[in-house]
Amino acid sequence: MKITLLTGPTFDFKNDFDFDIKIIKSPLAKRLTLRIDEKNRRAVLTIPKYCSRKRALSFLQQHRDWITNMLARLPKPKYFTNGAEFEFFGVKYTVQHIENQRGGKLANNVLTIGGKLEFLHRRVSDFLKQQTLKRLSAMSVDKAKTLGCRITSVSIKDTKSRWGSCSTLGNINYNWRISMAPLNVINYLVCHEISHLKHPNHSPEFWQTVAMLCPDYEQSRHWLKVRGKTLYQYI
Numbered sequence: 001m002k003i004t005l006l007t008g009p010t011f012d013f014k015n016d017f018d019f020d021i022k023i024i025k026s027p028l029a030k031r032l033t034l035r036i037d038e039k040n041r042r043a044v045l046t047i048p049k050y051c052s053r054k055r056a057l058s059f060l061q062q063h064r065d066w067i068t069n070m071l072a073r074l075p076k077p078k079y080f081t082n083g084a085e086f087e088f089f090g091v092k093y094t095v096q097h098i099e100n101q102r103g104g105k106l107a108n109n110v111l112t113i114g115g116k117l118e119f120l121h122r123r124v125s126d127f128l129k130q131q132t133l134k135r136l137s138a139m140s141v142d143k144a145k146t147l148g149c150r151i152t153s154v155s156i157k158d159t160k161s162r163w164g165s166c167s168t169l170g171n172i173n174y175n176w177r178i179s180m181a182p183l184n185v186i187n188y189l190v191c192h193e194i195s196h197l198k199h200p201n202h203s204p205e206f207w208q209t210v211a212m213l214c215p216d217y218e219q220s221r222h223w224l225k226v227r228g229k230t231l232y233q234y235i
Contacts, residue, residue, distance in 0.1 A: 017060065019071055021045060032059045036070045038232050039160045041077075043067045078233040080124035082117065086234075088128065089135060090183030095124060103127070125234075129156050132179040139190045140172055143213055149197040163224060164189050166196035177231040181224070188220035 101114030104127035152170035
């Protein structure tokens with residue numbers, strides 16, 4: 001396995017480990033740290049500016065079992081295959097491939113999608129991202145009106161860990177996978193980000209605004225913390 005530092009030499013550990021690792025050399029890091037990148041299904045090792053190959057290798061060897069166990073616990077990837085079932089904005093759908101159909105269509109709990117079969121997963125993903133943007137944009141505008149706030153833009157992202165964000169300029173980003181969460185969880189996330197238009201922090205006033213828009217937000221927030229990572233099965 002060849003591991004490349006972002007700002008340093010290449011470490012070749014291919015004979016030492018049977019799992020993928022990304023190594024980040026950070027001038028701000030004071031010690032070696034490990035985390036699991038659930039989206040890309042690999043370990044990420046952050047090292048201080050001056051770190052030898054020997055030290056990095058020793059640290060990884062000490063934590064080999066932890067890495068292996070954490071990677072094994074990740075949900076297996078899911079693909080949008082013909083006949084696959086998935087939930088989208090609280091409604092369950094089944095994928096039906098119709099090669100000669102142009103584009104995609106959601107109706108009667110079925111998503112029909114055209115194109116060649118080998119591109120089905122990508123075409124379904126692209127279609128769902130487009131639909132997610134439309135629906136979350138509409139939900140966001142509606143909630144913003146309640147607060148008397150204005151949104152500059154709404155975008156869909158393929159982020160690694162964040163479900164949403166709101167800039168001080170009124171630009172809101174959502175992780176497209178939130179569309180496959182329960183509807184109450186989607187509603188909570190929209191309320192969360194819209195509340196940042198009024199309070200760009202997590203102050204008590206911010207949470208009071210969230211509670212006003214979404215009275216049962218605590219339950220949905222808990223679901224996202226505990227079960228949200230399962231949505232990363234969709235790659």
